[in-house]
Amino acid sequence: MFLGTHTPKLDEKGRFFLPAKFRDELAAGLVITRGQDRCLAIWPAAAFIEQTSALRNAPSSNKQVRDYQRMLASGASDETPDKQGRVTIPPHLRAYAGLDKDCVVVGAMNRVEVWDSAAWEQYAGEQESAFADMNDDVFPGL
Numbered sequence: 001m002f003l004g005t006h007t008p009k010l011d012e013k014g015r016f017f018l019p020a021k022f023r024d025e026l027a028a029g030l031v032i033t034r035g036q037d038r039c040l041a042i043w044p045a046a047a048f049i050e051q052t053s054a055l056r057n058a059p060s061s062n063k064q065v066r067d068y069q070r071m072l073a074s075g076a077s078d079e080t081p082d083k084q085g086r087v088t089i090p091p092h093l094r095a096y097a098g099l100d101k102d103c104v105v106v107g108a109m110n111r112v113e114v115w116d117s118a119a120w121e122q123y124a125g126e127q128e129s130a131f132a133d134m135n136d137d138v139f140p141g142l
Contacts, residue, residue, distance in 0.1 A: 002107030007117070010101050014094055015086040019105060022112060023085045032093055033076040035113055037123060040089065040097045042112040045078060051110070089114070 002025075008016040018026060031048040035041035043051060052072070058065040077090045089099065102117035115123070 001109055002112050003109070004107045006105040008103060008105060010089070010094070010099055010103055011086075013088060014091065014099075015082075015088045016103060016105070016114075018081055018085045018087055018112075020085070022105075022107070023081065026081060026087075026112075029078060029080050030087070031076050031078050032087070032089060032114075033072055034093070034096055035111075038097055038116075038119060039106075040093055040099075040114040041108075042087075042114065043110075047110065048076075 002022055004019065004021070006019040008019070010016050025044055026042070029045040031043045031045055033041055033043075033048075055065070055069060055072070058069075060066050060069070075093060075096065077093065079087050081087050094100075097114060098116040098119060099114065100116070104115045104117050104120040106113045106115065106120070
């Protein structure tokens with residue numbers, strides 16, 4: 001499970017150091033793709049395959065299915081961290097998420113998200129006040 005908030009910097013080649021506690025789970029390979037809310041989602045390769053199995057088997061005759069499949073797959077990039085634990089974010093994904101130098105890497109349980117620092121601060125600030133109220137909507141009865 002991926003947890004916590006980290007603040008690595010992107011270098012001039014678009015690389016960043018994975019947080020040390022994420023490296024073992026991502027060492028064999030990962031998939032970076034567009035996430036919702038203009039962030040990037042990073043999945044262990046096997047988890048990405050598992051997560052998208054229903055989507056791969058969905059009927060492509062449905063326009064929403066085709067649209068989602070295209071957006072998810074066309075933005076995806078399979079990567080392998082280097083020996084120092086760095087991952088390169090392709091230019092098209094850096095542009096999508098507005099990543100320049102300062103970024104925030106967030107553990108989001110089953111995935112890692114990469115955010116532009118300013119975008120994360122704004123998002124977290126907006127969600128903080130609503131967080132307490134979400135429990136009843138997201139997990140009724142808990």
